[in-house]
Amino acid sequence: VSDRGEWRWGQPRSAFEDQERDVDAEIAFHLEARVEENLARGLSLEDARAEAEARFGRVAAIRHDLLGAARTSRSRRRWRDALLDFGRDVRLAARGLARRPAFHSGRGSHARPGDRRQHGGLQPRGRARAPAPAGIGTPDALARVWFVLPSLGSSSMGEGTAIIPHPYLLDLEHTAPAVASLAGVTRSTVHVAVPAPTIPDRGGCKRRWRLAASRPRSSCARASGGCPDRTTHSIRG
């Protein structure tokens, strides 16, 4: 290699994006290098080529194997990336929604009489409540969503779980457009719906759970008489 500065380990290649061209270029490089070596040893061009091909083996079969493996690998990578994207979007959406004061718990001492949120549990403000997808349960339930990506050949492409409140699930498609295509998969592979867990009653806090961002910490402390873990209610299935 004349210029080692051009080595780009682990970086995407633009000129050789196409797998077929990659494989052909790799085989061609090998054969040409061998032919050049043979020519330098004094063989004729014909003999040099014949010797190079004989040493390489069945070019067509090897090329076929390499292309098949490359396609499988690429497909697996695509699924893995999709899974990672989905996980990232779920996290981002959940984080974003948690910061939005549009979601409130209608339960507990914070709910005012006559508040339209009073009976609704967690729901988006100003939006008609959408029907719960089958298996998810009531809107204030926590849904354990189990998504399994299709397998290719004998290997499973991945699976995982996410525990998200129902409104989050409804809002995912709007919040994270990248999820839209996978959200269908997710909804169709919901296996378990877990009701909201009862949070241990500490310091007089009667709420089952609520979003930490739904009210400022101080107002919670005042209203509940000092809920010690008002901002740390974890969401667990």
Add this chain to the structure above:
Amino acid sequence: MAKDPVLSGSALSLLILEALSLLGDARLRIARWVASVTDDALRVEEGSLYPALHRLERDGSIEAAWATTENNRQAKYYRLTRAGRRKLAAERDEWRRLADAMAKVVQARPERGA
């Protein structure tokens, strides 16, 4: 006439990892190096190196990059990753154990009274 020993997938992988650790990117020299260090006892068909190289690349043992050669051609070069070095060490141990065990098997003599 004795047949050339056939290298299985794992043997070929070990051989490639060993060659990359000793010779750097050695695709064009692996076959000769193998023949040389084994006194021609083992022969590798050069084309069969590529599926093995790609397999190792997929499992993260080696990484590849395209570079321009002196002749202004694009060529793919390989090198060991950290995971590849760990795999090499593990496979060396495995092969030594296997070779020791097989040596004991082929040197075994019938037990008296058996």
